[in-house]
Amino acid sequence: MAETKTTLPFLLFFSSIPLLLLLLAAPTTTSAHELPTTPIAAATPISPEEFTDPKNFETLNEEKVLGPHELFGNPFGNPDDFAKKKIADDVGTPLDKEIDALLTTDAQHKVEATGTNSLTESEVKAITADGGLKVDAGGAGGGATAFQATGTTAAKGKKAFGTHLVNPTGFKGKWELFCKNTGVSSMHAILLPKVNKVLMYDATIWRISAINLPNGKCRVLDEKTGEKDCFAHSVLLDVNTAQITPLELHTDTWCSSGGLTLEGNLVSTGGFQGGANTVRYLDTCEGCDWREYPTALAAPRWYATQAQMPDGRMIVVGGRDAKSYEFIPAEGTHNPAPTNFDFLTQTTDKDENNLYPFVHLSSDGNVFIFANNRAVLLNPTTNAIVKELPNLLGGHRNYPAAGQSVLLPLKLHGGNHGPVASEVLICGGSAHIDSYTKASEGVFYAALQDCGRMRITDPNPKWKRELMPSPRLMGDMSLLPSGEVLLINGVKRGSSGWGFAREPNFIPALYNPRVKRGERFIELAPSDIPRVYHSTATVLQDGKVLIAGSNTNNGYIYDAMYPTELRAEKFSPPYLDPALEKFKPVIDAAVTPATLVYNQKIVVQFKMTDQQQVVQQANLKVTMYVPAFTTHSISMNMRLLDLGLDSVKPNGPGVYSIDVWTPPDTKVAPTGYYLLFVVNQGVPSEGIWVQIK
Numbered sequence: 001m002a003e004t005k006t007t008l009p010f011l012l013f014f015s016s017i018p019l020l021l022l023l024l025a026a027p028t029t030t031s032a033h034e035l036p037t038t039p040i041a042a043a044t045p046i047s048p049e050e051f052t053d054p055k056n057f058e059t060l061n062e063e064k065v066l067g068p069h070e071l072f073g074n075p076f077g078n079p080d081d082f083a084k085k086k087i088a089d090d091v092g093t094p095l096d097k098e099i100d101a102l103l104t105t106d107a108q109h110k111v112e113a114t115g116t117n118s119l120t121e122s123e124v125k126a127i128t129a130d131g132g133l134k135v136d137a138g139g140a141g142g143g144a145t146a147f148q149a150t151g152t153t154a155a156k157g158k159k160a161f162g163t164h165l166v167n168p169t170g171f172k173g174k175w176e177l178f179c180k181n182t183g184v185s186s187m188h189a190i191l192l193p194k195v196n197k198v199l200m201y202d203a204t205i206w207r208i209s210a211i212n213l214p215n216g217k218c219r220v221l222d223e224k225t226g227e228k229d230c231f232a233h234s235v236l237l238d239v240n241t242a243q244i245t246p247l248e249l250h251t252d253t254w255c256s257s258g259g260l261t262l263e264g265n266l267v268s269t270g271g272f273q274g275g276a277n278t279v280r281y282l283d284t285c286e287g288c289d290w291r292e293y294p295t296a297l298a299a300p301r302w303y304a305t306q307a308q309m310p311d312g313r314m315i316v317v318g319g320r321d322a323k324s325y326e327f328i329p330a331e332g333t334h335n336p337a338p339t340n341f342d343f344l345t346q347t348t349d350k351d352e353n354n355l356y357p358f359v360h361l362s363s364d365g366n367v368f369i370f371a372n373n374r375a376v377l378l379n380p381t382t383n384a385i386v387k388e389l390p391n392l393l394g395g396h397r398n399y400p401a402a403g404q405s406v407l408l409p410l411k412l413h414g415g416n417h418g419p420v421a422s423e424v425l426i427c428g429g430s431a432h433i434d435s436y437t438k439a440s441e442g443v444f445y446a447a448l449q450d451c452g453r454m455r456i457t458d459p460n461p462k463w464k465r466e467l468m469p470s471p472r473l474m475g476d477m478s479l480l481p482s483g484e485v486l487l488i489n490g491v492k493r494g495s496s497g498w499g500f501a502r503e504p505n506f507i508p509a510l511y512n513p514r515v516k517r518g519e520r521f522i523e524l525a526p527s528d529i530p531r532v533y534h535s536t537a538t539v540l541q542d543g544k545v546l547i548a549g550s551n552t553n554n555g556y557i558y559d560a561m562y563p564t565e566l567r568a569e570k571f572s573p574p575y576l577d578p579a580l581e582k583f584k585p586v587i588d589a590a591v592t593p594a595t596l597v598y599n600q601k602i603v604v605q606f607k608m609t610d611q612q613q614v615v616q617q618a619n620l621k622v623t624m625y626v627p628a629f630t631t632h633s634i635s636m637n638m639r640l641l642d643l644g645l646d647s648v649k650p651n652g653p654g655v656y657s658i659d660v661w662t663p664p665d666t667k668v669a670p671t672g673y674y675l676l677f678v679v680n681q682g683v684p685s686e687g688i689w690v691q692i693k
Contacts, residue, residue, distance in 0.1 A: 075499050075553045075560035082444040082493055082502040092446040092471065094394050094431050167681060171577035172525040173508065178546070179242040179568040183211030183235045185556070186549030186568070188256065189536035191239070191627040192284045193264040193673035193689050198538050198546055199282065201234030201247075203254030205272060206555045209233055210566055211246050219250060234290070237548075237568065239540050247282070251275035251292050257306035257356075258629040259314055259637045262693055264673040266629075267328060269316050270301030276319075277301070279328055291331075298326050298335035303355035303399055306629070306636050309380050310365050310666040317369060318344050318357050339383055347371040351436040351495075353396040356634045358405035363420040365667040368456050370405065370426065372396055377456065392452040392463050395431035400496035402633045403429030403448065404477040406485055408513050409623070414644040416599055416664040419457070425513070427451035427487060428472040430495065439500035444493040447471035453513075466517045472505050474633050476537035478545055479640040481623050481677040481684040482575055485511040486545060489531035496533055496632065498554055499561070504530035510573065522574075529569065530562050536630045541675060541687045544570045575683045582610035585678040585685040588655075592676070596662045596692040598669075601646060604658045606678045606685060611654025619681045620648060622660045624674040624690070641669055662692065 187202040202209070207221070209231040218230040232246030233253070252275035258268040268280040279296035282288060297316065304319035309327075317325040323345045324338035347354040354371035362368050366377040366386055373396060375389040397403035408423040429448045432438065438445060449471040452463040468487065475490025488508040494501035506526040513520065533552035537545055550565035557564055585606040592604045604622055608615065621642055628638030646659035658678070663669035675687030 075557055075562070077561055079502060079561050081442070085443065087443060087445065089432075090446050092431065093449040093467070167580065167583065169574075169577050169579045171574050171579065172523070173574055174525060174572040174576070175527055176570050176572070177567060178570045179237065179244075179548075181210055181244075181566045182237060182548060182568050183244050183246060183566070184209045184233055185534065185551040185564050185566060186536045187534045187551065188253065188258065188268075188629065188631040189538045189546070189548060190258060190260070190266065190629045191538050191540060191546075192236075192266065193260070193627070194284045195236070195286065196240075196541060196689075197236040197238050197245075198540075198548075199234065199236055199266060200536070200548060201249060201253055202534070202549075202551070203272065204229070204233045204249055204252045204275075205254055207231065208556050210556065211235060211244065213246055213248055217248060219248075237546075239546065242568075247289050249280075249290055249292075251278040251280065251294050253280070255303045255632065257301065257304050257316060257631070257636060259306050259308055260627065260629075260672055262312060262671045262691075264691070267306075267314060269297060269306050269314075269328060270304045270319060272302055279331075281331060293332065293334070296329055296334045297338075299324050299338045303632070305357050305359045305634060307359040307361060307367065308637055308670045308672070309361065309367070310670060311381075312666075312671055313380075315359070315367065315380060317341070317359050318355065318371070320352070320355060323348075343369065343374070343376055343385070344371060347374050349396070349433050351396075351400060351434055353398055353401045353433065353436075355399040356402075356632050357398055358424075358426065358634065359636070360405070360407040360422070360424060361639075361667070361670065362407075362422040362456055363410055363668050364422070364457055368407075368422070368424060370424070371398055375456075389454070389456065389461055390463055392426060392454075394450050394452070394465065395429050395448050396433060396435070397426055397429035397448075399632055399634075400436040400500075401430040402474045402490075402496045403427055404472075404475050404487065404490075404633050404635075406477045406479055406635065407639060408453075408485070409479065409483045409640040409642050410668060411642045412644040412661065412663065412668070414646045414661060416644060416661050420664070420668050421455055422457045423453060423455045423513070425451055425453045425477075425485065425511070427468055427477065428475060428490070430473060436495040436497055436500065439495040439497065444500075444502045445495075447473040447490075447492050447494075451511075464517070466520065469509050469521050469523045470505060470507060472509075474501060474533060474535070475505065476535065476630060476633060477635065478537050478539050478628070478630075479625065479635075479638055480539065480545075480573055480575075481543055481625055481640070481675070481687060482573075482679050482682050483512075483514065483621070483623065483640065483642060484573075485513065486537070486571075486573060487511060488537050488545070488547065488571065489535045489550075490633070491532055497552075498533070499552055501532050501552065504532055504562075506530070508571065524574065527569065527571075529565065529567060531565070532562050534632070535565075537635075538630060539625065539628070540570070541689075543576060543677075543684045543686070544572050547571055580681075580683050582608075582613055583681045583683040584609045585656075585680050585683075587676070587678055587685050587688050589688045592688065592690075594688070594690055596690055598662055598666070598692065599664045600662050601659055602662060604660050604676070604678060605651065606656055606658070608654045608656075608680075613654070613680075615648060615650075615656050615680060617645065617648040620645065620658065621679045622658060623677045623679060623684070624663070624669065624692075625677065625687065626670075626672065626674055637670075639669070641674075 186200040207229040218228040221227040234247040236245040252272040254272035256271040266282040277297040281291045301319040314328045326338040358370040360368040377387040491501040492503040508524040535549040548568040588605040624641040626639040628635035644661040677684045
């Protein structure tokens with residue numbers, strides 16, 4: 001059994017007061033808007049002599065102080081209390097003046113008079129039709145418009161939304177309770193390769209969970225008083241057996257970030273107080289536990305976003321009061337200074353609304369960064385902003401407004417000929433700049449119902465907007481192996497924060513990016529468990545999605561309006577309809593290579609569950625999926641590649657071989673572990689783990 005590394009003490013910390021003060025001081029910065037005159041200093045090695053015994057590692061966790069947007073809201077009361085207050089300026093989803101012309105005067109009047117969106121089918125089609133939502137590139141989001149529609153599409157308008165499978169059955173998916181008690185409420189989650197377990201963790205600040213550390217272990221919080229914390233704050237969940245393995249965390253991971261390395265190991269960054277400057281490592285091996293370095297980052301990163309770069313580095317962007325970015329240093333070293341990023345200063349408003357920025361690596365090697373309602377492309381090598389992109393109209397999209405974003409599947413070509421386009425989808429959020437502040441006063445604005453979609457590799461990109469079936473914020477968006485996008489969890493009103501949301505959105509939606517606007521969404525089977533603040537969604541190897549978490553309370557509170565949630569469910573999307581089982585491929589892992597190199601043709605062999613099924617190349621694709629680190633409505637590093645196919649050949653009864661091209665380079669597919677799927681008529685196989693390097 002593999003052992004945890006022991007080259008440095010588990011969880012390292014400065015011992016001298018001068019060094020501690022240096023850690024807490026504001027770091028110096030270099031500018032990201034122009035090429036630095038001198039290179040960024042190399043990471044500085046840290047000698048073991050600078051650290052002390054682990055019993056002193058809780059120094060920065062002693063002060064029980066919450067941030068300005070983590071005030072404790074009343075967790076009790078009536079969840080329908082929002083309906084008793086009439087909100088005069090509850091605009092829902094603002095629409096552009098050009099869209100106004102597509103809607104009848106009667107429709108405008110209906111919305112303005114009733115305060116609810118009861119648009120007809122034809123009116124919904126008018127809003128979602130191609131060419132219907134022309135957004136001015138220079139416009140500002142969230143401002144007043146000639147017409148403003150609120151959030152919920154009426155049932156009679158749902159016919160405007162289409163269906164996706166080649167052989168649709170009407171199956172809307174299925175929910176199953178998988179684990180009754182995960183031990184910790186899943187604030188953060190990621191599927192780990194090799195061990196095929198989901199890592200879940202929340203925060204250490206509450207000093208409580210529903211599972212103890214093994215073998216009587218405890219964290220010593222205060223040697224003078226003897227205060228201890230004997231609870232686990234991170235666990236591994238076996239996705240087949242539901243077995244829980246507790247892990248030992250010391251630094252506070254509250255609202256942190258993460259991603260996987262080339263070798264499939266987790267790197268976690270930031271958090272609260274003593275965890276804010278921390279880099280943590282968890283190897284994906286049986287018996288491994290956390291290694292933590294609390295001084296590795298130059299700036300505190302609370303509500304920051306982490307993403308992998310083409311050269312293997314990981315960038316960490318933003319965070320509360322951190323208008324900068326930096327790259328994770330080598331293990332056991334620390335960064336001397338971050339790089340200043342004025343874009344984050346410019347996009348901060350009275351309620352912030354730019355925390356957990358959306359960060360996606362584009363297929364051209366630039367980094368797409370979206371905060372609030374604005375976006376830029378950053379060159380991660382030169383630190384230069386290479387393009388300022390159009391604003392996304394309608395409102396505010398990042399925490400605490402908490403919309404969701406994905407990089408849509410990257411379509412590759414046989415022989416890797418031609419450029420690879422990158423397209424971003426952003427959905428939901430809030431039209432109001434003060435949705436958080438108002439929620440703290442008991443006013444819960446309707447969430448946004450619109451999405452913006454833009455091809456960021458175009459010479460002159462423009463947003464195209466469309467409507468979701470229902471409003472959503474604090475939800476999760478997951479790329480499915482079929483190439484569709486699942487929108488799940490979240491609420492229809494309010495904001496992120498303790499007790500600051502109402503009206504859970506129980507109904508998932510499925511988005512097909514390959515069909516025309518107006519036919520891209522369908523609604524799926526509802527859950528009956530509210531998944532509000534601090535929920536997660538994790539795509540699994542079998543194509544199901546693990547849904548866990550939800551804690552809008554300051555601690556573990558089980559009799560609240562929305563109780564701390566420890567149950568985990570599995571959701572089966574429509575492609576897992578038992579009636580479609582005959583279309584399901586089964587990959588032969590013994591023949592398909594597990595290690596890939598770039599820009600090469602390989603053979604993927606599979607057999608059909610029903611050997612009588614005739615496979616046609618037009619109905620086949622091979623996809624590669626990067627497991628996402630999910631937290632706070634953001635899925636970091638999530639990526640799906642639709643590989644280029646050359647040919648499909650029969651290779652025996654019900655057996656086929658596909659000649660498929662691996663990704664062309666690390667800009668399209670950063671190194672690391674992926675799940676590889678064969679998809680037939682919209683129905684995916686179970687994935688197999690492959691590593692590309």
